[in-house]
Amino acid sequence: MSLLEVDDVVVQFGGVTAVDHASFTAEAGRITGLIGPNGAGKTTCFNVISGLQRPNHGTVRFDGRTITRLPVHRRARRGMGRTFQRLEAFGSLTVRDNVRVARDIARGLGGLVRPAAADVDGLLERVGIAAYADERADSIPTGTARLLELARCLASHPKLLLLDEPSSGLDESETDAFGVLLAQLAAEGRAILMVEHDMDLVMSVCDDIHVLDFGRVIASGPPAEVRANPQVQQAYLGYSDVDDPAAGPDDTTVLEAVR
Structure with a gap:
């Protein structure tokens, strides 16, 4: 059983659907990436998980218990920690x-x-x-x-770390050291769920990746599989290698497009 389970979550702000029936998990001892273009709903998902935003629909389970309506401080007491984009x-x-x-x-x-x-x-x-x-x-x-x-x-x-753009402001050597630290923290049994735009870091440290686009999960899997997914390429650049085999950029360049 996953330490964190987000099941069929919907978040709407007026007539805008920010998260659209999103489902994904994070496992203890593994680093999971949550990526997608700007405005895809990543931080809103973090707010739902940490208790800052109540979903219109769906369920959040943590360590085997449903916490969808649990207040923020009680989630923290159960072993959830978060950093913020701001x-x-x-x-x-x-x-x-x-x-x-x-x-x-x-x-x-x-x-x-x-x-x-x-x-x-x-x-x-x-x-x-x-x-x-x-x-x-x-x-x-x-x-x-x-x-x-x-x-x-x-x-x-914490049992679960929610990290929102944690490498922002780090230089290359600091980012490399940060990647090593993340691997050590996961090896101690923590689950790490990370929203991050540095695709070199994501691809090198994540065991699993979920990709959001317009609030929907369009791909999930290990880094190599996600990187080669035509839907992911389409979401980031507007085309995929399948659409245009001569397009040119390699898989890493495709995913480095989001900043």
């Missing part, structure tokens, strides 16, 4: 204190009894931003802030 750090706090707040909330009363400084510094070290521990969060580079959000998520020991 950075949500406490700008006036240091990087260390941002993670300390998350760690203390996760520990509840236990956080008042035993200081979490060692745990916090260990998390900063793990995501590679220990050098920024004493900097204010609103003064650090965007890529570093993305890693700060990941460290805050990890402070609650």
Whole structure:
């Protein structure tokens, strides 16, 4: 059984259907990509999963239980952690204190009894931003802030990580290191569901990929299979190799078109 199951979810805003009977899963110990053109409904799906958006139809199950109507904080308590496309750090706090707040909330009363400084510094070290521990969060580079959000998520020991464009702002070497970190986190038994526009990263680290277009899942499978799918190519560039065998771009270039 999948750790996360999104089943036949529909989200409508007035007369606009943002998510159209979407179904997909995320498995423990695997990295799953959720990709698609801008406006395809990816972040709306994340909002449904995390509890920020109630669907008009459909079901969300997490760790064997239906959570479709469960509030956000109770989903977090059950082991769900999320980062956002728009950075949500406490700008006036240091990087260390941002993670300390998350760690203390996760520990509840236990956080008042035993200081979490060692745990916090260990998390900063793990995501590679220990050098920024004493900097204010609103003064650090965007890529570093993305890693700060990941460290805050990890402070609650989540079973599922929902990462919304986590590599945005990272340079090439930082993205490579981030890919290694994701693989390590998945190997520890976490499920990772990632919305990402860096197709090199998606294709290199994801075990499974689901592709959204106009709110519908148009393809699911391993990276090589999805990359070669004519419907996916059509969604990204408006044509596929099947339509035009002489079109030219290789599969990776086709999927790098979305930014």
